[in-house]
Amino acid sequence: MNAIDTTKDIFTKDRTARPTDTPQDIKTDVLVIGAGSGGLSVAYGASQMGADVTLLEGHRMGGDCLNFGCVPSKALIAAAKHAHAMTTGAPFGVTPVDPKIDYAEAKRHVHGAIATIAPVDSQERFEGLGVRVIREYGRFVDDRTVEAGPYRIRARRIVIATGSSPFVPPIPGLADVPYYTNETIFDLMEAPDHLIVVGGGPIGLEMAQAHRRLGIPVTVVEGGAPLAKDDPELAAIVLARLKEEGVEILSGARAERVSQGEDGITVHTASGAVTGSHLLMAVGRKANVESLNLDAAGIDYDRAVTVGADLRTTNRRVYAIGDAAGGFQFTHVAGYHGATIIRPILFGLPARARTDHIPWATYTDPELAQVGLTEAQAREKHGDAVEVLRFPYHENDRAIAEGKTEGLIKVMIVKGRPVGASIAGAQAGELIGLWALVLANKLKIGAVAAMVAPYPTLGEISKRAAGQYYAPRLFENDTVKRVVRAVQRWLP
Structure with a gap:
């Protein structure tokens, strides 16, 4: 491959290990391989609850999300939105102008956002929390031992949180x-x-x-x-x-x-x-598993590490989370996985990861967000039992006021319970959080219909969609109309 590497000094790889008095052989309660979202979640939680934790990271603290993914992409998108706004003000009485764009300055904004967040994920912070941080890559040498540079680490429990890398297909040329x-x-x-x-x-x-x-x-x-x-x-x-x-x-x-x-x-x-x-x-993207020497630890893998619903590998001492475990490749999923395995790792209690309540969003403009089943998936699984509730952005007063009327919400219902929600439109990534809450707690659609949303907000879109469930049952029901007329005759 001939990928371009123009990494700046602000991102220089730091392979600094612990102080020189650290022994070559280390015994630890929990060894975490990878300092991305999932690995940091485990290291933080386990260390704060009293476990001896060792964290390996051979590249940059914070992983892909901080350095190459979520944070830089959203920072660049923010710069682009400012440029776009300068060209689209005519409907609001603002004369459009051609913005003078400094591409390098936009990228400096990206680097500044990363640098601002970086201390939260830094080696110094986690060492201050009591975590032993070793800036080396790790590889298994047996079922409970990992080598990392000059260190040989033996752990009671090991967490693979190595994330993923861009997949580059073998296209000729x-x-x-x-x-x-x-x-x-x-x-x-x-x-x-x-x-x-x-x-x-x-x-x-x-x-x-x-x-x-x-x-x-x-x-x-x-x-x-x-x-x-x-x-x-x-x-x-x-x-x-x-x-x-x-x-x-x-x-x-x-x-x-x-x-x-x-x-x-x-x-x-x-x-x-x-x-x-x-x-x-x-x-x-592809899971980062090739260099771990998983065979030496008796860990099955293919494109990612093989795990059960409890995120445990075929080696009972080892767990895999986030992108390394396959499935959804989202930062928030890695964090969720990290929180899930704390119980079995520290207390020996059972815990299982779910996927039916996991939301995701694409941060284009308009945004696109999903949680649970899409309409097609819901109909395939539940057939005629599926009801699809719809509400368009162009009927929402806040969307009209802000000129953001492109969009639609669809909520898939089975026997009164939402099984999925899809949103395209302004702030879809924010609005999907409500439906993630509903699916996570298996709430009925009435919980959203009973909610009082402040006016005028885009949040009313969700409430209005929920109301569509009751509209035909109340307003198009002859029995209801007969009952109402009868009661009206008896009311004083």
Whole structure:
């Protein structure tokens, strides 16, 4: 591969271990491999409840989310929103202007956001909490021992929290051209003349829209359907906005070959070719498990570590969480996994991880969010028992006032209980939290219908959707109407 590495001093790899008086052989209660969201959650919780904790991290504290994913991407999206706002004020009586965009300054904002958050995840903070932090990569040598640099660590319980890395497919010619991934794109300080994004998932489309709003021509090359894991009706709302803003999206255009010439980098597909100055690969992620020597510990794995519902591996002393355990690849899932395994690790009590209440969001504008089953999944699982409640953004007063009327909420109901919710629209990532709460606690739709939302807020969209469950039962029911008329005759 020929991925570009333009890492700045602020992110220089720190391989500093504990002080030199640390023994080469270490015995510990809990060994955590990986200092991303999940690993840090375990290290914090276990250390604060009295366990002796050792934490290994061979790269950057904070993991992918802080350094290459959630934080930098949202910081760049924020910069792009400011630029976009300057061009879209006409409906509000504000004369649009062409913003003067300093791409390097936008990236410095990204680095500043990372640097501000970094102390929370830092080696110094966790050492202050009593965690033994070793800045080395680890590999198993037997079922309960891990080697990390000069250290040999024997632990009662081990947690694999190594996260994931960008997956770069073996496209012919790709190894011979410069390309970026989410691990390097945020260190690019010079604005591309034309950015090609291979991959139409959340990462690819977030970066595509952000760069387009920063004045950069963008083409997305997607081998299948963009946002394929989301409800297609709601995904269409997002894709329509991106295309309206000038993002070129090539669907069903599988990248077959990549080449570089005098005009730039060219991605060849069966339906044609597209040439640009820079290439971003955003086709998915792979679990970081290859270097762990899992066979030595009797741990089964394939593309990720094999775990049960309790997140325990085939080695009873070892757990795997977050991206390393496969399944949903979200920072909040890693944190949830970390909290889940604290009980069995520290107290020997059973605990199981669920997936039916896990939300996710794509931070395009408009946003796209999901929890539980989509409409298609709900109908496949529950058949005719499914009711779909719908409420459009354009009937919400706050959305009208702010000119953010593109959007829709869909709630899937089975026997009075929500089994999924899908939202496309402004602040969908915030609104989905209510439905995650409902699914996590198995609440009935009446709990949301009974809620009083402040007026005017986008939060009323959820309440109005819940009200759709009762509308036909109350307003279109002849029996109810007869009862009301009878009672009215008897009322004084």
